[in-house]
Amino acid sequence: MSGPDATRQHLRDLALLRRVRDRIDREYAQPLNVEALARGVHMSAGHLSRRFRAAYGESPYSYLMTRRIERAMALLLRGDLSVTEVCFAVGCSSLGTFSTRFTELVGMSPSAYRRQAPRATQGMPPCVAKRVTRPVRNREAPVAGRG
Known part of the structure; x- marks a missing residue:
């Protein structure tokens, strides 16, 4: 995928990653794990971990x-x-x-x-x-x- 479609997908992914980061900030004291965070944004745990690390420089955990x-x-x-x-x-x-x-x-x-x-x-x-x-x-x- 390249061009406008890739840009749109990238922006969608960033919005989802912000939701994950915001959830961690809000619910840090709750029993959270990467699988639960990934389910919340309809991604696999592996994909979420890779994308989160690429965007923020560290894993969700x-x-x-x-x-x-x-x-x-x-x-x-x-x-x-x-x-x-x-x-x-x-x-x-x-x-x-x-x-x-x-x-x-x-x-x-x-x-x-x-x-x-x-x-x-x-x-x-x-x-x-x-x-x-x-x-x-x-x-x-x-x-x-x-x-």
Whole structure:
């Protein structure tokens, strides 16, 4: 397919991918998986994953986990929930997977983040603090003591 038909199809695909991304942003705490997301836009899971990665630079699962970790960071700073409660509140069903992914994206464990983050952003305007503490996508955060 080429020309105007290909352009129309590409624009339709982008609109569907935006719907998937918006659903992840809204429903990150729900039990979502690539198959369910793909069914919602009438694509196969493989096709959705390929198109999503081409459009946004990461897989739908990676995007979902980043959203969950961002929300977890905010909940951990609030301080009224345990790490386990935060894990479940953001839609993760395994504390081990949550802690591993959190450490990969943030560069420290959830417990260490809770202890250290308030001091690291002290005195910064909230908009700057949010940008500085945003999880790193598509690459692991540097691990303290390595590298």
